[in-house]
Amino acid sequence: MVVFDLAKKKRVALHDSARVGKGEGGRYALAFSPDGARAFLALPSRGAEVYSVVTDEARVLPGLPRARVSAAFSPDGGRIAYETKGNGVTVWDLDRPRRLWGLAADATRCIMSLAFSADGRFLLVGDLTSLRIVDAGSGKVRAELETEAAALATLPGGGSYLVGRQWGLLRGELRP
Numbered sequence: 001m002v003v004f005d006l007a008k009k010k011r012v013a014l015h016d017s018a019r020v021g022k023g024e025g026g027r028y029a030l031a032f033s034p035d036g037a038r039a040f041l042a043l044p045s046r047g048a049e050v051y052s053v054v055t056d057e058a059r060v061l062p063g064l065p066r067a068r069v070s071a072a073f074s075p076d077g078g079r080i081a082y083e084t085k086g087n088g089v090t091v092w093d094l095d096r097p098r099r100l101w102g103l104a105a106d107a108t109r110c111i112m113s114l115a116f117s118a119d120g121r122f123l124l125v126g127d128l129t130s131l132r133i134v135d136a137g138s139g140k141v142r143a144e145l146e147t148e149a150a151a152l153a154t155l156p157g158g159g160s161y162l163v164g165r166q167w168g169l170l171r172g173e174l175r176p
Contacts, residue, residue, distance in 0.1 A: 029069040033077030038094065040080055042069045048082055050094060061092055062099075072114040072123070074136070081123050083111045089125055091139065101139030103132075115152035117161070117174050124152045124161055131163055133174065145172070 029042040042048040048061040048071075061082070071082040079100065081091045088105035092098070103125065113126040116136060125132040126149025133143040151164030154174075163170040 029071045029082065031071040031073055031080075033073040034075055035077050038073070038077055040071045040073065040082065042071060042082060050080060059094075059097065061090075070111055070114045072116055074116045075118055075120045079116075079120075079136070081114050081116065083114065089114065089123075091123065091136070103134065103139065103141075112150045113152040113164075115154050115161070117154045118156050118159075122174050124149075124154065126150065126152045126163065131172075 029040065031040040032038070037052065037054050039051045039053060040048065041051065048069075049058045050061060051058045061080070069083040071080060073080055078095045079091055079093055081089060084090050084102070084105065089103040089111065091100045091102065093100050109127040109129070111125060111127050113124075115124045115126075116122070117124070121136055122142070123134045123136045125134060128148055128150075129146065131145045131147055131149040131152075132141050133145075134141050147163060147170060148165045149163045150166065153162045153164075155161065159174055161172050161174060163172065
């Protein structure tokens with residue numbers, strides 16, 4: 001993985017250990033923290049790793065991802081949510097390296113997307129048949145909507161979200 005500073009037009013980091021293995025093309029996840037200081041990379045052969053772009057150090061996270069994974073950083077960059085093997089979801093506290101909670105794997109779901117609300121209070125989990133709104137602190141599912149949720153985005157302010165579906169967009173409101 002190569003990290004560039006676009007403003008300075010130069011390479012700032014090169015992570016040789018993050019090379020994509022033979023046959024893994026297109027089967028990985030990459031996400032950056034909102035401040036750009038951390039990068040999450042998941043490869044089927046090696047699992048999930050969080051890189052510090054600042055210190056050039058990597059930390060391996062347990063829970064080997066599936067061949068196609070989703071990942072999302074919390075707005076403060078201190079937590080990462082990622083899909084784990086068998087369609088589970090794990091949330092890690094990156095500042096005090098520890099697993100906070102997880103949603104059990106469910107072979108009947110195919111997780112397509114993850115997104116934290118702008119205020120970090122909720123994690124949205126989208127799959128082919130539903131959108132789950134999860135309390136980001138406890139992992140408790142607060143609501144489940146029957147809709148395809150292939151892509152998710154939360155809007156600034158923490159109250160609204162967009163769901164990308166095969167037939168267009170759906171907008172919703174997050175309420176405590």
